[in-house]
Amino acid sequence: MQAYFPLFTAIPLAMAFINLLVTKVNKKVTDFLAFLAMASLASMAVMMLFESPFSYQVGGWAPPIGILLVSDGLSSVMLVIINVIGLLSMIYSTKYMTTYTAKPKFYTLFLLMIAGMNGVVITGDMFNLYVFLEIASIASYALVGFGCEKDELEASFKYLILGGVASTAVLFGIAFLYSMTGTLNMPDLAVKIPEIGHNHAMGFVMALFIMGFGLKASSVPFHAWLPDAHPSAPAPISAMLSGVLIKALGIYAIARIMFNIFGSDTMVSSILMFLGALSMLVGVFLAVGQHDFKRMLAYHSISQMGYVMMGLGLGLNPNVPPALAALALFGGLFHMVNHAVFKSCLFLCAGAFEYRTGTKDKTEMGGLIRRMPFTSATCSIASLSISGVPPFNGFWSKLIIIVAFMKAGYTVYGILAILVAFMTMISFIRLQMNVIFGKLPEKFAKIKEVPFAMVLPLVILATLCLAIGVFYPLVDQNLIEAAKDALLDKAQYISFLGR
Amino acid sequence: MILYFLALVLFVMGLYCLVAKKNIIKKIIGIVITEYSINLFLVLVGWRKGGIAPILLKGMQKSEIVEKGVDPLPQALVLTSIVIGLGVLALMVSICLRLYEKYKTFDMSEINRLRG
């Protein structure tokens, strides 16, 4: 596997262009080609879990000069999230996207987005990160506006403007870093930044990065685009955006840069914790009043990302005991994985309900468990999971974050986290009452269950929700532990330079 | 130093244009101005007084480049960022045309179906 590491970006890129060429002749093979690419990527990503950390020099150039690709615990976990959920969304869209035109173009954009996200998580070079960030972002702007109706175009334009500002901020930060250190290699930066020490310019760079990547992760002062963009996109894309994109471009980049390059810092830590708590509260309060199913889920994404940010923030704090910081970081990363699973499941469920009933308004639905048993059951499991009911996966990660905050003495944040968990539960109980249980409206008396290609991803994701929760000590602990160690062990990251 | 300051002024002007103007075409121009200010900044990072272009021509000693040449890396970065900017610009303009087709206006304050 090590020798073919760049294939994670090369396969989706190649298949995106092959897809466009082949479908000029035959439009029917496009499903097959996209499935081939995603299936091979997903299996490669699972194989990567068994590799020990290594680095790869593109073109054979030695690290400080050439582009370095890095694989460690965190990258492997991110690769698995991206490619497995990408595969499931792709299987789902074989049926769902028949309601839209131009399916081959959809798959091309989809694969470009996957290529960009894979690139972001495997790269060890600052500018390369920016380039892949832009590839993924541009593909996602186009995908949000894929329907070409009034709402989609408006959401896409808002997302484009704000995303453009974020990218500019990131590039500005990278230019500043280069002017100070004279290198773009991330392990090399990790060596050179402590030599310079803290000055005003470094603070400015951190502020730019928190603004840029925070906008991509939609933490609260920068969240305005998300509630428009995520509901307007086609359902599999909503699942990819909410489940994967905001993590790969936002949270992963913040974690990698703040932990591995800058190192722990009191100010950044308190900023991240504050932004996280704010996102949690604002997101959940705005979510409660929503009628639109997908819009409500989008606000919950903001709120759940708040938990992850808070976990990362406490993990960065040098003043708490290292064991507690590690625990909070573990909780944050674990919640990130869990959120990817249950939020993509919920968005796919929303898409399945919309596919049959033709509406996104949850007050118009009702009693759908009698007509669509599989979709309703999976939606129910994912809802229980996001509201933190044991033994589903959301419970464990929220518990770990809350315990870490209580023990570290940040009682206010801990109580806020409990409050938000409670409000999330209320919101999702109302959703269940509106959509799944209750009275079946007359007009939906004849609808059927969605096709098999759409049920299969839902069932797999719901099973994962349960499995990650029940077998949590056996499987996940090792994976997340490796990811956490990769972030906390700065020396290991620097050692990628020498190999 | 004054040049760095001018790049910052350009950046702020672009941001102002982005925030204050309601016409979506003007917003696009704002984005492009911010992008170009960053490009200018990147070129300035590599600049040095009395520097020459970092290209080896016939009859030139390699040591001459090492002594006098400006840093080539920021220039490569600027080129990449210009290419990305071109892609984003094309997408923005096409979305803008589509928006006009649907809403019959370029005024962002009238394009407000999504809110809350």
Add this chain to the structure above:
Amino acid sequence: MDKMEKYIRDGKSGMTPIVKTVVRFVMGIIFIFGAYVVLYGHLTPGGGFAGGVILACGFIILTLAFGKGLALSKFSDKWASIIDNSAALIFLTIGFIGFSGGYFFMNILGKGKEFALFSAGTIPLCNIAIGLKVTASVFAVFLTLSIFGRFVSKLVDDYEDDTEKE
């Protein structure tokens, strides 16, 4: 060249005969210059992107001066799309060939002598692929936004209607 004469005399599409005649003389020079910038990208300033943009501008000038008929008969949107995609694939293939040397994008060809046209291994090939890709995609963007934007002609009409009302 009879065909070109006919296009120049044709008063319906494109601009005036003066512009057409000048463009006819300049065209060749623009294309040669674009090709030079692409091919010598590894020796002099320029490269795939700059040369590709020059080539695409050649086609754009052709479209502007002669109207869409001539430009589309020389370089249609379908071919623009095909060349766009295949050039990207050629670039990736060069990267994949690098695996035979051990690394992705490894420069496995001989480096040659300094300042020679055939030197620097795979870099000129990459430049040619990028040049093709940029030519095709910039021209395709131009076509999409101007000629095939079926809404653009409508857009101008609407705008004129609006101004008349005011």
